[in-house]
Amino acid sequence: MLAYVLRRLLIGVVLAVLVTFITYLLLSGSFRDMVSTLLGPDVTAADITRRTHALGYDRPVVVQYVDWLGHAVRGDLGTSLFTSSAVAPTVLSHIVVTMSIVFPALLIAVILSVTLGVWAASRSGAPDRIAQSISLVGHVIPALLTAIVLVVVFAVELKIFPATGFVQFIDSPVGWLRSVTLPVVVLVIAGMASITAQVRGSMIEELSKDYVRTLRTAGLPARSIVLKHALRNAGSPALTVISLEFISLFSHSVIIENVFALPGFGSFAFSSAQNIDVPVIMGVTLVSVVLVTVINLIADVANGYLNPKARLH
Amino acid sequence: MSTTLIPEPDDAQISVVPRRSVWRHLRRDPQAVATAIILIVLFLAGLLSPLISPHDPNAASLDAINLPTGTPGYLLGGDESGRDILSRLLYSFQTATVSALIGASVALAIGVIAGLVGGYFGTAVRSSTEWLFNLIMTFPGLITLIVLLPLTHGDYRWTMLVLGVLMSPGTYRIVRNLVLGVKKELYIDAAKVSGLGDVRILARHVLFAVRGPIIVNTAFLMGSAIAAQSGLAFLGVGAKDVPSFGLMIYSGFNNIYASPLQFVWPCISLGIFTGCLVLFGNSLRDAFSGPRIKRQKPAQGLRLVTSAIPTSVVTATVERDDEPMLAIEDLGISFPGTTGAREVVKGVSLTVDQGEVVGLVGESGSGKTQTAFAVLGVLAPEARVTRGSVRLEGRELVGLSESALRSLRGRVVSYIPQEPMSNLDPSFTVGSQLTERVRHTLRVSRRAARQTVLDLLARVEIPDPPRVFRSYPHQISGGMAQRVLIAGAVACRPRLLIADEPTTALDVTVQAEILDLLRDLQKEFGMAILLVTHNFGVVADICDRIAVMRGGEIVETGVTREVFRAPRHAYTRGLLDAILDEGAPAGGDASTVGAGR
Numbered sequence: 001m002l003a004y005v006l007r008r009l010l011i012g013v014v015l016a017v018l019v020t021f022i023t024y025l026l027l028s029g030s031f032r033d034m035v036s037t038l039l040g041p042d043v044t045a046a047d048i049t050r051r052t053h054a055l056g057y058d059r060p061v062v063v064q065y066v067d068w069l070g071h072a073v074r075g076d077l078g079t080s081l082f083t084s085s086a087v088a089p090t091v092l093s094h095i096v097v098t099m100s101i102v103f104p105a106l107l108i109a110v111i112l113s114v115t116l117g118v119w120a121a122s123r124s125g126a127p128d129r130i131a132q133s134i135s136l137v138g139h140v141i142p143a144l145l146t147a148i149v150l151v152v153v154f155a156v157e158l159k160i161f162p163a164t165g166f167v168q169f170i171d172s173p174v175g176w177l178r179s180v181t182l183p184v185v186v187l188v189i190a191g192m193a194s195i196t197a198q199v200r201g202s203m204i205e206e207l208s209k210d211y212v213r214t215l216r217t218a219g220l221p222a223r224s225i226v227l228k229h230a231l232r233n234a235g236s237p238a239l240t241v242i243s244l245e246f247i248s249l250f251s252h253s254v255i256i257e258n259v260f261a262l263p264g265f266g267s268f269a270f271s272s273a274q275n276i277d278v279p280v281i282m283g284v285t286l287v288s289v290v291l292v293t294v295i296n297l298i299a300d301v302a303n304g305y306l307n308p309k310a311r312l313h
Numbered sequence: 314m315s316t317t318l319i320p321e322p323d324d325a326q327i328s329v330v331p332r333r334s335v336w337r338h339l340r341r342d343p344q345a346v347a348t349a350i351i352l353i354v355l356f357l358a359g360l361l362s363p364l365i366s367p368h369d370p371n372a373a374s375l376d377a378i379n380l381p382t383g384t385p386g387y388l389l390g391g392d393e394s395g396r397d398i399l400s401r402l403l404y405s406f407q408t409a410t411v412s413a414l415i416g417a418s419v420a421l422a423i424g425v426i427a428g429l430v431g432g433y434f435g436t437a438v439r440s441s442t443e444w445l446f447n448l449i450m451t452f453p454g455l456i457t458l459i460v461l462l463p464l465t466h467g468d469y470r471w472t473m474l475v476l477g478v479l480m481s482p483g484t485y486r487i488v489r490n491l492v493l494g495v496k497k498e499l500y501i502d503a504a505k506v507s508g509l510g511d512v513r514i515l516a517r518h519v520l521f522a523v524r525g526p527i528i529v530n531t532a533f534l535m536g537s538a539i540a541a542q543s544g545l546a547f548l549g550v551g552a553k554d555v556p557s558f559g560l561m562i563y564s565g566f567n568n569i570y571a572s573p574l575q576f577v578w579p580c581i582s583l584g585i586f587t588g589c590l591v592l593f594g595n596s597l598r599d600a601f602s603g604p605r606i607k608r609q610k611p612a613q614g615l616r617l618v619t620s621a622i623p624t625s626v627v628t629a630t631v632e633r634d635d636e637p638m639l640a641i642e643d644l645g646i647s648f649p650g651t652t653g654a655r656e657v658v659k660g661v662s663l664t665v666d667q668g669e670v671v672g673l674v675g676e677s678g679s680g681k682t683q684t685a686f687a688v689l690g691v692l693a694p695e696a697r698v699t700r701g702s703v704r705l706e707g708r709e710l711v712g713l714s715e716s717a718l719r720s721l722r723g724r725v726v727s728y729i730p731q732e733p734m735s736n737l738d739p740s741f742t743v744g745s746q747l748t749e750r751v752r753h754t755l756r757v758s759r760r761a762a763r764q765t766v767l768d769l770l771a772r773v774e775i776p777d778p779p780r781v782f783r784s785y786p787h788q789i790s791g792g793m794a795q796r797v798l799i800a801g802a803v804a805c806r807p808r809l810l811i812a813d814e815p816t817t818a819l820d821v822t823v824q825a826e827i828l829d830l831l832r833d834l835q836k837e838f839g840m841a842i843l844l845v846t847h848n849f850g851v852v853a854d855i856c857d858r859i860a861v862m863r864g865g866e867i868v869e870t871g872v873t874r875e876v877f878r879a880p881r882h883a884y885t886r887g888l889l890d891a892i893l894d895e896g897a898p899a900g901g902d903a904s905t906v907g908a909g910r
Contacts, residue, residue, distance in 0.1 A: 015451040023460060030463035136595070139533075140588040142540040144547055144559070145580055148566060156569065210735040217689050217811075218750045218801060219723030222715070232740045244450070251454035255544040259566070266459070270548055273462035281460045288453035296451070307740060308785045 001304060004311045008300040012293040016286075017069070023285045024065045027278060031057040034276035038081055055081075057278075072286060078279040080272075087283040091268075095287050097166055098265040101180050102246070102253050105187030109249075110242055113192045114231075117199025117238075121207060122226045131200050138193025147186045147256040154182060164261035183260050187249050194248070198241040202234035209233075235306040243299035247292055335525070338600040345596035348589040355586055359406035368397035370404040370556045379572045389578055392561075393568045402578055404556040409539045409586055412473045416538025417531050419477020420484050425527060427481070428488025429515050433496060439489075446482040454479065455541065459550060469542055469551045476541055484530055491523040498522075525601035532594030536587040543583050558583040636707035638809050638841040639665040639688060644701035646683050646692065656699065658683050659865040665809065670835060670842045672852035672873070674888065675862035681845045684862075685811050688843070689728055690718035705809065723754045727807035731814035733794035737786035743797050744782035747804065754805040769800040773830060792823035796830070803834055810835075813845045828854055849889060853877060861885045 035052045036043065052058050056067075071078065077087035120131035155163035161182050167175035206212065207230050215225045254266025265284070272280035304311045339345045358365070367386065377391030384390060389398040431442035457479060458465075458472050465471035495501065496519075504514050539558075545551060546559025553560070558579045565576030646658035658680040665671045673681045686692045687703055690710060703710040705726060710718065722728075730736040738746055744766060751762040751769075763782075770778035773796040781789060781797065789797070795815065802810060812831065816824035832855055835842055844856060852859050852873060860870040861884065869882040880886045 011447075015448055018448055019451050023457075026461060026464050033463060136591075139536075140591045141584060142543065142587055144540070144544050144562065145584050148562065148576065148580060152569070210730060210732060211738045213686075213691050214728065214730055214736040214798070215738070216691050216719075217722050217726075217728035218753070219719050219721075220750065220753055221719065224749070224753075229738045229741070233738065247450075247454045250456070251541075252544075254455055254459070255548055258548055265456070266548055269456055269459045270462070270550060273460050273550075276463045281463075284456065285453075285460050288456045289451060292451055292453050309739065309787055 001311060004304050005297075005301055008297055008304075012297050016289045016293045019289045020069070020072075020282065020286055021065055024068065024282065025061055027276075027281060028061045028064075030276050031278065034081070034278055037275055068282060072282075077283040077286065080277055080280050082275050082277050087279050091280070091283040091287050094263065094265045094268040095291075097262055098250070098253050098257060099291075100169070100176075101183045101187060101257065101262070101264075102249050104180070105184045105191060105253075106242070106246055106249055108184065109188045109191030109195060109245070112188065113195035114199050114238070116192075117196050118203055118226065118231060120196075120200045121203030122222075128200070131196050135193045135197040135200075138189050138191075138196075141189075143186055143190040143252040143256055144259070146189055147183070147259040150182050150186060151259055166260075166262045166264075179260075179262070183253070183256055183262065186256050187252055190252050191245050191249050194241055194245055195238065199234065199238050202237045203230060206230040206234045232306055236303050236310065239299045239303050239306070243296050246295045250288070250291070335600045339596065342596050342600065344592055345600065348593040348596065351585065351589045352593060355406055355589070356410050358403055359408075359410035362400075362403040362407045366397075366400035366403045368400040370396065370401045371554050372396060379568070379575075381572075382574055390572070390574070392564055392575055393571070394564075398561075398575065398578055401556040401561055402582055405558050405561060405579065405582065406586070408469065408555055408557040409542065409583075412469060412542035413535035413538045413590075415470055415473040416477045416480060416541070417534040419474050420480040420534050421527065421531060423478060423481035424484025425488050425520075428485045429492055429519060431485070432489040432492025433511070433515055433519060442485070442489075446485050449478060450482045452479055455544065458541075458545060459548075462550060467551045469546070469555060469557070472545060472551065473538055473542060476538060480534055480537060484527070484534070487526050487530055488523060491526060492519055495519055495522045529594055529597045529601060532590050532597060536590035536594070539583070539590070540587050558586075636704065637664045638667045638669070638706060639663075639843065640702075640704040640707075641684065641688070642702045642704075644684065644687060644703060645699035646680070646687060647697050647699050648693070649695050649697075654697070654699075657865050658687070660701065661862070661865070661867050662701075663860050663867060663870070665841050665843050667808070668835075668839045668841055669858065670844060670856050672856035672859040673843060673845045673862060674847065674849065674852055674859055676847055676888075679862040680865040681862045682813055685728075685813050685843065685845050688809075688811060689722060689726060690715070691728075723750065723807065724805050725807055726809045726811060727802040727805070729795075729798055729802050729810065729812040729815045732818045733791050733798055734786060734818075736798060737794055739786050741785075742782070743784050743786065743789065747782075747797070747801050750801050751804050765804070766800070769804055770797070773797075773800045773834075774826075775800075792819055792827065795819060795823075795827055799827070799830065799834070803838065803840075806838055806840070808840055810840050810842045811845070812842060814847070815844070816851060817846070817848070824851075831855065849877075861888065 032048055032052060035048050035055065035057065039047060039051060049058075056064065059067075068078075075088060077091065079086050080090070116127075116131045116134065120128040151163055154160045161178055165179060167179045169176040203226075207226070212225055212230060215229055254264065254269065257264035258267055265288075269281075269284045272284060300310075339349075367388075374391070374395045377387055377395035377397065379393060380387045380391035380395075382388075382390045387397050387399070389402065392398055392401070427442050427446070431439045458475055461472075461475055465475065501514060501518060504518055509517075543557060543559035543562070546555075546557040547563045548559075549563070551557070551560075561579035562576055562583070565572075565579060568575050641661055641663040644658055644661045645656055647654040647656040649655075657678075661680070661684055663671070663673070663684070673684065675681045683692065683696065686696075687698065688705070688710070690713070692698070698711055701711070705721060708721075710721075737743070741749075744763070747766040747769070748759065748762045751757065751765050752759065755762070755765070757765070767778045767782060770781055775781050775793060775796050781793065786794060795818075799815075810831075815831065816827050819827060828851060831842065834840075835855075842855075844851065846852060856873050858871065859873050859876050860867050861876075861882065862868070863884050869876065869880065869885045871881075876885065877889065880889055
């Protein structure tokens with residue numbers, strides 16, 4: 001099991017390095033544009049060249065990347081070219097806001113989806129129709145629309161929740177809860193669609209397998225067969241979807257946090273990309289990739305725990 | 314918003330149905346027709362927007378600022394800069410259509426080609442494509458589209474191209490799984506043998522076979538692309554002079570107090586567009602997967618479809634001393650089919666006395682396994698008992714609830730399946746599965762159960778019981794797994810053992826050992842066995858009596874020796890002749906006798 005975890009960790013690190021390198025490579029064509037934006041209007045090409053050289057953006061891309069990576073592994077993500085503030089703390093302060101809606105939403109979505117999916121698969125009839133409807137609604141209505149409708153109904157019309165703004169948990173736990181409730185609800189609806197469909201589908205498949213019938217002939221109670229045996233075997237494909245759903249919720253959140261005017265990651269990433277603020281863009285990329293990699297690693301480890309055959313690969 | 318980057322779980326299971334029946338199915342599905350018409354209208358509105366828009370979508374007029382809905386010339390009113398909302402909406406359909414086309418085509422081009430290649434060629438090629446798509450999946454979704462803004466210069470078409478790359482892993486997985494399945498089909502081998510090149514086989518045969526799920530996937534990809542483009546535009550990513558739903562929702566939303574209707578139009582449009590794509594995709598999925606039999610409630614005990622239980626059955630519930638171990642009378646079982654219920658067991662009567670070994674013989678599809686399942690109460694959920702009775706030591710099983718049946722299973726009647734590997738839960742060790750069984754039926758402590766299980770494993774002649782106890786099913790051989798299942802079945806000393814082809818899936822040398830073991834256990838415990846098989850050799854070896862089944866009916870019963878010596882029914886004779894011919898190509902009557910499953 002330890003060897004399995006280490007192998008998955010190594011694969012994760014390699015993928016994360018590759019993704020940041022590809023991003024750096026793709027951005028390298030815009031370095032002169034960045035310097036030009038930095039210097040403002042009325043500068044000559046020679047000025048740009050000189051400044052690009054001074055900042056080191058005219059070195060070979062691989063050298064620049066290795067230099068960046070060398071600092072990054074030590075936790076130094078440099079400073080913003082435009083605001084001169086350190087990149088690492090700024091990026092972290094924004095990702096905290098986004099994750100404070102993504103993680104609760106993912107957790108709630110997983111709990112509700114697994115409950116609903118298992119219920120639908122083992123009962124059919126009305127529970128099955130409920131599960132399929134919820135799944136369909138989540139797929140049919142874009143999260144942006146759910147967000148807008150919720151704001152208009154609950155914040156603008158009924159005034160139950162604040163329409164905009166983020167309250168730090170430390171400042172006021174109740175205020176924080178009120179400020180994240182609507183965004184979390186939006187993400188839960190979006191996240192439940194795929195996870196419920198997956199859990200329902202793989203539970204139906206598992207429950208029709210031979211070993212389930214054999215367990216029934218052993219006189220075991222339905223609860224043990226469904227919750228202990230079938231659910232564990234249905235867990236692997238569900239885990240893959242849950243880890244993919246993290247990326248999806250992360251993506252949704254950068255847009256819907258804008259609806260709720262939360263000082264999150266999306267608008268921050270957008271403004272840094274508009275300025276072509278390369279150190280900040282790389283910081284944004286790195287933090288996102290590390291998050292995705294960590295979630296995938298957790299899913300892999302959980303899968304190895306659930307599924308003895310997975311530990312072999 | 315990359316809503317559906319993930320393939321639906323059913324996608325890989327869509328079977329290939331003829332094209333004409335897909336069309337017919339779609340035409341008859343009101344949801345498919347309605348969504349298709351709406352989508353065509355929306356696509357056309359988008360394509361023709363430069364011709365049909367009353368105004369330039371970016372022309373601002375001071376007179377038109379926040380004009381109410383219904384103003385002549387400005388049907389849906391004007392926005393906060395005095396631009397015509399209807400014109401902007403029509404142009405937004407164009408933006409959405411182009412986004413859908415670019416995003417979906419890129420995802421399809423990459424995903425389908427890589428899926429065909431990765432699925433068709435060997436593991437070396439597949440592991441490189443897997444790596445590539447694992448890499449793509451590590452990119453953090455929309456954040457990637459945002460940070461690559463310097464590269465795309467905010468042009469939504471370039472952004473959609475990158476989105477297509479990011480969406481391609483979902484398509485890749487669907488196609489790869491389908492191709493892995495199709496590759497095993499005989500016609501692909503035939504094409505190879507007839508000398509067709511790999512590219513030609515992939516393009517002509519494999520792609521044709523997997524087209525259904527790809528078409529379904531396209532609808533979802535388009536919906537995702539439109540939702541993502543709107544989301545990005547809402548965030549402000551992209552040029553301000555390209556009208557889009559996202560941009561319109563943003564300005565309408567910010568203007569909600571001055572003019573509350575403005576944000577409604579683009580919201581409804583976006584909702585209808587993506588909603589119709591997803592619903593149309595669902596209709597396509599249904600059409601491609603063919604007629605579907607309604608899912609039944611699982612685990613409901615043995616239900617009789619007709620309420621009229623024969624009087625003989627009712628009186629027979631009185632327990633008597635001379636009751637046989639198992640008495641099946643006039644049992645009928647039916648399955649729902651596309652053309653109504655189909656009876657697979659048609660009035661079977663059979664008795665098994667205490668301690669007797671009875672062979673139930675017949676080719677596959679003769680209904681013998683369903684008869685056995687009925688005794689255990691584990692018929693498939695859609696199966697129905699149409700008539701007759703099943704009595705276990707005088708107790709009527711037909712009509713019993715699942716919980717009443719459960720109390721008999723494992724204790725009175727037990728089961729050994731045909732295929733040992735698929736009948737063990739792959740996620741638990743052999744020891745924990747057997748321990749759970751023993752603890753449940755004998756109500757003993759964990760430690761006592763563990764000792765019982767180790768003794769049982771030794772009893773079924775497993776060489777190293779502690780090692781097998783710790784092993785997962787995939788770590789032991791098929792013969793070993795069958796011994797484990799036998800151990801589980803006899804753990805609680807059942808009085809009737811139902812063995813469904815217990816040796817069929819095993820090597821010939823192992824078969825004899827398993828039969829010896831069953832015989833020994835039968836003698837030791839004095840239990841009755843109902844042995845379901847297609848193999849007369851097995852019957853001759855172990856059975857006291859046999860019953861021959863064909864087409865859901867019992868055609869002959871008798872003492873084994875006599876049936877072998879003088880079979881009365883022509884079908885039995887055919888079956889017996891078939892054993893003599895085994896190995897040689899079967900001919901004549903014997904050709905109807907399959908080799909079982």
